[in-house]
Structures are given as structure tokens and as C-alpha cells.
Amino acid sequence: MEFSLFESTATDEVVELFTRVFSASEGAAEGQSIGFLVSSLITTTPADSLIGCVAKDGTRIVGAIFFSRLKVPSGQRAFLLSPVAVATEVHGTGIGQALITFGLDQLRSQGTDLVFTYGDPAFYSKTGFAQIDESIVAAPYPLSQPIGWLGQSLDGSPIPAMRGVTECVEAFANPDHW
Numbered sequence: 360m361e362f363s364l365f366e367s368t369a370t371d372e373v374v375e376l377f378t379r380v381f382s383a384s385e386g387a388a389e390g391q392s393i394g395f396l397v398s399s400l401i402t403t404t405p406a407d408s409l410i411g412c413v414a415k416d417g418t419r420i421v422g423a424i425f426f427s428r429l430k431v432p433s434g435q436r437a438f439l440l441s442p443v444a445v446a447t448e449v450h451g452t453g454i455g456q457a458l459i460t461f462g463l464d465q466l467r468s469q470g471t472d473l474v475f476t477y478g479d480p481a482f483y484s485k486t487g488f489a490q491i492d493e494s495i496v497a498a499p500y501p502l503s504q505p506i507g508w509l510g511q512s513l514d515g516s517p518i519p520a521m522r523g524v525t526e527c528v529e530a531f532a533n534p535d536h537w
């Protein structure tokens with residue numbers, strides 16, 4: 360398995376991967392919706408605010424993740440990890456965790472301080488994420504499942520409590536995603 364940064368020439372393959380994986384796990388409508396989200400993330404996010412990573416088995420992309428800029432009140436460099444997909448037929452073989460670890464290393468080498476995500480704590484805790492109370496860092500929109508608001512500091516220091524508004528990129532600027 361080879362891990363590398365996403366390049367825009369792989370857009371169609373990656374959108375198709377997300378659509379297929381989420382259609383299989385959550386149904387066709389959710390698959391279409393995530394495919395649209397990924398397409399919009401790639402086309403509307405400024406280059407310095409989006410980092411994608413892919414896992415390749417030979418020439419075929421079998422996993423993909425995106426990190427997009429999150430403006431936090433402390434002014435620290437922060438990104439949001441979302442979404443994540445691994446090809447259904449290779450679930451449970453360690454690709455998801457390895458891809459996230461690769462992505463976090465990329466972000467760390469670029470001087471990123473904090474990474475957040477919104478998802479299942481049981482899965483994301485395997486790559487260093489822990490639940491955050493919204494009194495420490497608010498999410499950009501009201502959360503339907505506050506238990507899924509997660510974060511980590513890439514230098515190992517605790518995430519400082521910060522007051523004020525957190526801002527996501529345009530593709531996530533929709534309360535339905537939260």
C-alpha cells in the first residue's frame with residue numbers, strides 16, 4: 360500500500376470512491392450526497408486550505424481522506440478531518456488508520472497545531488483523537504451528536520480553551536453536515 364497526497368487529476372476517481380463506499384454503508388442517497396460534498400470540497404476550497412491523502416494499491420485508489428482549514432479563535436493553525444473512505448472490500452485491514460496517520464504526519468510537517476473531526480469516537484480514538492467539550496472549542500454549527508466532536512493537538516500539548524467562533528470552509532458551511 361502506498362500513501363500520497365491527493366492531486367486534482369484524481370478527482371473523478373476519489374469522488375467515485377466516496378460515492379460507492381457511502382452508498383454501500385449508508386444507502387444510495389447518502390452516497391450521492393457525500394460524493395457531491397467531496398466534489399464541492401475539491402472545487403471550492405482554496406489550495407492552501409485543503410489537504411487530501413490517498414492510499415493506492417498499485418494504481419487503484421482504495422482510500423481517501425481530506426483535511427480542510429478550520430479557523431479557530433486562538434489563531435492556531437487548525438484543520439478538520441472529513442470525510443474518510445476506504446473501499447468496502449478492504450475494510451478492517453488497517454488502511455483507514457494508516458491513511459489518517461499519514462495525513463496527520465503531513466499536517467505536522469506543515470506546522471499544523473490542531474486537528475478536529477466529527478465522527479465515531481471508537482474509530483477516531485485509534486489515531487489520537489479525543490472528545491472535546493464545546494466549552495473548550497465550539498464547533499462551527501450546532502452538533503446533532505456532540506459526543507462526536509473530537510480533536511487532538513499535534514505537538515502533544517493540551518488543546519487550550521478558547522472563546523469565540525470557529526469557521527469551516529464553504530463546502531461544510533451547511534448545518535445539515537453537523
Ligand SMILES: CC(C)(COP(=O)(O)OP(=O)(O)OC[C@H]1O[C@@H](n2cnc3c(N)ncnc32)[C@H](O)[C@@H]1OP(=O)(O)O)[C@@H](O)C(=O)NCCC(=O)NCCS
Nearest residue numbers: 384442443444445450451452453454455456457479481482
Ligand atoms: C470507517 C472506515 C474509514 C474505517 O477504515 P478501515 O480501513 O476499515 O479501518 P481500519 O482497518 O484502519 O481500522 C479498523 C478498526 O476500526 C474499527 N472501525 C472501523 N469502522 C468503524 C466505525 N464506523 N465505527 C467504529 N469503529 C470502526 C474496527 O472495528 C477496527 O477496530 P480494531 O482494530 O479494534 O479491530 C471505513 O470502514 C469506511 O470507509 N467506512 C464507510 C465510510 C465511513 O463511515 N467513513 C467514516 C465517516 S466520514
